[in-house]
Amino acid sequence: MCWRIHISLLVVLVQAFGIAAFTNTDDFVALKSLKDVWNNVPPNWDGADPCGSDWDGISCSNSASFPCTTLASFNLSGQLSSDIEGLSELQTLDLSYNKGMTGALPSAIGNLKKLSSLILVGCGFSGPIPPSIGSLQQLVYLSLNSNNFVGEIPPSIGSLSNLYWLDLADNKLSGTIPVSNGSTPGLDMLINTKHFHFGRNQLSGEIPSQLFSSNLTLIHLLLENNQLTGSIPSSLGFVQTLEVVRLDRNSLTGPVPRNLNSLTSVHELDVSNNSFDATDDNGKYTHSRTTSGFLVQPFSIANCVLRYCNNLNPVFRFPISALKNNRINGTLNTGSSHSSQLQLIDLQNNFIDAFTQRAGYSVQIILVGNPICDEGGTDNYCTVPDQSNSSYSTPTENCTTVSCGSDKVSSPTCQCAYPYSGNLFFRAPSFSNYGNATVFESLRQKLMTTFKSHGQPVDSVSLSNPTKNVDRYLELNLQVFPSGQDYFNRTGISGIGFMMSNQTFKPPPGFGPFYFIANTYPNFPASWDRTANSGGVPEIKGAxxxxxxxxxxxxxxxxxxxxxxxxxxxxxxxxxxxxxxxxxxxxxxxxxxxxxxxxxxxxxxxxxxxxxxxxxxxxxxxxxxxxxxxxxYITNGSLKDSLTGRSGIRLDWTRRLRIALGAARGVQYLHDQANPPIIHRDIKSNNILLDEKMNAKVADFGLSKPMGEPERGHVTTQVKGTMCVLLPKKKKKKKNQGYLDPEYYMTQELTEKSDVYSFGVLLFELLTSRSPIVKGKYIVREVKQAMDKTKELYNLEDILDPIVASNMAPRSVEKLVDLALRCVQELGANRPTMSDVVKEIENVMEFAGLNPNTSASTSDSYEGVKKEFDHPYTNESLFAYSGAFSPTRKLEESDVKGRQICTIVVEVFV
The missing domain is CATH 3.30.200.20 (Phosphorylase Kinase; domain 1)
Incomplete structure (x- = not known):
């Protein structure tokens, strides 16, 4: 017996603390804390076992800890709290493309000692980069680009000896570039880092000479669009591994160092939009010499071969050399031999006043904005080729493009789907012809090969609209289409997003360094219980x-x-x-x-x-x-609440007419403009809600019936709605109702005119402030029996609400009574349409001296003695079946024997 108790206790403990049996407890607690402060988390982030339940974006190790959290493009929002330090085994954290992730990075992130990839591309983080990042000794990828970080670059980053990728571009970082000083680390210590991407910030001061040495293995140096001053340090020429250098859009001065000629691997150099002068390091002009087989006497400026003589040779060796917007002057001479890689020399907006081109020189040269062109030159070098835009887009693959609805897009394979999309930015492409379809086809093929080789559920890829933007980046629109279904799930999106954010994808040669900014993906499959015989996930729009x-x-x-x-x-x-x-x-x-x-x-x-x-x-x-x-949420509850006094809101005649018009317009929209058109089937005062400005809103579509075009006119269906059975005297009548169209009940043919009948009953409620049935008396019959059109107000003073009967425009009351009577005609064919009803109410309002198009908030005060009103929705609001009967209860003979039935409150089975 004791043994059994122990076993039972063990079972209870495992059930109570099941997280310990599967997911590591500390990891679960940390993830749960993050989940509680994040919004739009995946629907399957539920339960106490992320590892056992395969939570989207969470990878688990054998120890049931989380080594990898890749949540790219999950539409998350919130902040990254210090609870992140609880994920002690975390190796990869990718929150890229979640624009709603904001706030500062917590200093506690430095406690993730096993973290090798911290990737936060395209989020909304702000504040300074915490110096504690320097404690992440295993870090290989640090991508914080395209956020709102401010302050200086932490010198502690220089301690990250394993760092391969450092991207801090497109933020608001300021201050100088940190280098080591005694015990203080600096970026010059990052000898294993291949990428310094610092463009589009607010960095200032000089580029430190100490930053560069022959020990560096740097291949990309991107410092464009900052506020850097001074000259280019000659130590840059020691970094023999460099392939791309962008120093443009700064305030740099002085000559380009002559030893840049030794950078034989550079294929892109951009030093445009600075203030370089026209002298060499010694302030003298000397003739150039041949170095490493490059450029034998290529150019001369101001009676000197090349502005800097030796110095400018390497600039013109690269495939695209940009020196525009500087202060270069004199005569430009081209030699007969040049680098076979050279495609373009861009010297726009300098001070060149003469140009000599020797025979056999075919490189494109742009001198727009120089005196030689300003004086009326018409040569081809005095025009700027249109390279910024192209109409290129990926063609279809031997199929016919189809027309897609529901925001879907036709793919290159002519399938309608919801693509994962965004923009690719190439920071230093080595080609200038953006209309070359072959170039972009090679990029598309490389994307497809990469996705397929990594098992991503991709059917096809489309590229379009190549553009050179203001930063001289090549920008391309990318659309990735799902395979096997018309949408991506979160796992698919996360996998593709991670491949773009952590640089798994490697562009073809010539495209250079890139980054990707994804658009929000709004088409994740809904959280949907597939075990409830519910069919597929609903096709929803805007919900x-x-x-x-x-x-x-x-x-x-x-x-x-x-x-x-x-x-x-x-x-x-x-x-x-x-x-x-x-x-x-x-x-x-x-x-x-x-x-x-x-x-x-x-x-x-x-x-x-x-x-x-x-x-x-x-x-x-x-x-x-x-x-x-x-x-x-509708703050002022239902029309029923106001008519009965429950809400404490007093409705004058003006307000009632505006409510009638708003409700009519709502029903008209359902009939004539909704797609597909809708028959409401339960128009009543409980289903007309009033917002903070007392605008009427039609509510509760629990019984609504869509009308397809073939069905327009009538729909044969089971009878549903709020109906008016009079119960036997011995049974308590719970509700007074009476809105159902008797023709609908008799024929079971539902039409828009059934809503018109119910709306007519609603108008009588507005006129009388009475429920449709009071003490066995039906309001429609009461009005018909009492009315006398030869008398003012049709002799209805005893039936009308005193507020209505005492208004100053009795003819407007009579006209609304006429409209209500037309709506409740026995035959639907004799009733107006809701479009006619709207027009007639507008006429009534104009007859009463009111503008039907004036906002409801401008009408007379509707406030009476406001009561305490905590529940704006009454017990009947927003419910289809709020009467005495359940929707499936059959009508018993004893319920109706010897009683008058005006309509039926239950479904009728035939």
């Missing part, structure tokens, strides 16, 4: 899929304080989204009769509805066996 955890959090665990309504469907809760937006969450009760397939249909229908007089669907949740709809 968000919420996880159960997100809903639980924004309702404070469905607290009673946030409960604002209850009905046959379930409960409605007030919720606050992370961005502060208030929402109303309609939660189905357990055992609801609506199945997953019906729920999917409803979501797809609601997500297409967008009108100022219709309550908007914000999103949905179909997770953990829950069905929930998330609507915009």
């Amino acid at each position: 968000k899929s919420f996880s159960f955890e997100e809903i639980r959090r924004c309702t404070n665990n469905f607290s009673e304080m946030n409960e604002i309504g209850i009905g046959g469907y379930g409960k409605v809760y007030r919720g606050t989204l992370p961005n502060g937006k208030l929402v109303a969450i309609k939660r189905s009760q357990k055992g609801s009769n609506q199945g997953g397939l019906e729920f999917k249909t409803e979501i797809e229908l609601l997500s297409r509805v967008h009108h100022r007089n219709v309550v908007s669907l914000v999103g949905f949740c179909f997770d953990h066996g829950e069905q929930m709809l998330v609507y915009e």
Whole structure:
């Protein structure tokens, strides 16, 4: 017996602390802390075992710790808290392309001693880069580009002896470039680093001579578009491994060092947009000499071969040499021999006044903005070739482009899908012809080969719109299309994003260093319970899929304080989204009769509805066996609340007319403009909500029926709606109702005119402030029996609300009564359309001296003695089945024997 107790206790402990049996406890606690402060986390980040449940973006080691967290393009938002240090085994952290990730990097990130890749490309991080990063001795990739970091480059980065890639470009970093000084480290110590990408910052001061030495293995030096001053240090010529050098768009002065001629591996040098003068290091001009077989007497300026003589030789050896926007003067002489790699010499906006080109020289030269061209020169070197834009785009692969809907795009293989897209930026391409389709086809093929070889679910890749931007980067639009389905899941997006952010993809020769900035991917499959016979994930537009955890959090665990309504469907809760937006969450009760397939249909229908007089669907949740709809929160509750005095809001005649017009416009939109058109089927005062400006909004589409074109006119269906059975005297009548079209009940043919009938009953409510049925009396019959058109107000003073009866425009009241009576004609063919109803209410308003197009907030005050009103949604609002009967209960003979039935409150089965 004792043995059994121990076993039972062990089971309980494993169940209670199951995280210890699977995911490492410390790692789980740290990840859970991060999850709690992040928004839009993946729907499957649920439960206590990330490793056992395969949480998206989280990789687990044999020790059930997290060595790799790749969350690129997950649409995350929030901050990176100090809890990150709890992931002690973390080796890779990639949060790239999550623009909503903001705030400062915590100093605690320096405690991730095993981290080898810290990649935060294209996020929104700000503040200074923490010096603690210098403690990450295993770091190989440090990519912090395209954020909002400020302050100086931490000298401690110089301690990262294993660093291969250092990209701090496109931030707001300032100060000087740090170099070592005694016990203080600096970037000159990074002898194994191949990439210094510091462009597009606010770095100032001189480029330190100490930064460069023959020990460096640097291949990319990118310092463009900063505020650097002084001359180019001659020590740069010691870095024999350099391939790309960009020093343009600074305030550099002096000559280019003569020993740059020894940089035989450089294929791109850009020193344009500086203030270089026209003298050599000694202030003298001397003739050039041949070095390493390059450029035998290539140019002369001001009676000297090359401005700097020896110095400028290497500049003109590279495939594209940019010296524009400097202060070079004199005569330009070209030699008959030159580097076979040289394609373009760009000397725009200098002071060259003469040019001699020798025979056999075919390199393109641009002298626009020099005196030689300003004096009316018409030679081809006095024009700028159009290289900035091209109409290139990837052609289709022997197929016909198809027309796609729902924001899908036709791929090169002519498949409609939601592509993962963004822009590729090449910082130093070595070619100038951006209209060369062959060049871009080689890039596309390399992308496809890379994705396929790494097992990514990619069907095809498209490139388009090559552009040279203001930074002289080649910019290309990239679209990656999914294979096997029309969307990527988060795993697919993460894999592709990581390959672009950590430089797994290597461009073909000539493209140079690149970075990728992804667009937000809005087409992740919804969190959807596939075990509930619900079909595929709904095709939604403009509605968000919420996880159960997100809903639980924004309702404070469905607290009673946030409960604002209850009905046959379930409960409605007030919720606050992370961005502060208030929402109303309609939660189905357990055992609801609506199945997953019906729920999917409803979501797809609601997500297409967008009108100022219709309550908007914000999103949905179909997770953990829950069905929930998330609507915009309407502060002043239902029209029913105001008509009954529950809300404490007083409705004058002006306000009632504006509410009638707003509600009519909402229903008209459903009939005539929604795609597909919708029959509401449950128009009533509980389903007309009033916002903070008392604008009317049509709510609750639980019974709505879409109308396809073949069905336009009528839809044969089971009878549903809010109906008016009069119960036997011995049974308590729970609700007074009476909105259902009797023709619909009798024929089971649903048309738009059924909504018109219900709207007519609603108009009578506005006129009388009475429920459709009071003490067995039906308002439509009461009005018809009492009215006398020969008398003012049609002899209805005893039925009309005193506020209505006492208004100064009695003819407007009579005209609205006429409209209501037309709406409740027995035959639908005799009723107006909702378009006609809208026009007639507009006429009534004009007859009463009101402008139907004036905002509701400008009308007379509607405030009476405001009551305490915590629940703007009553027990009937936002619910389809709020009456005395359940939607599936059959009509018993005893319910109706000897009683008058005006309509039926249950489904009729034929």
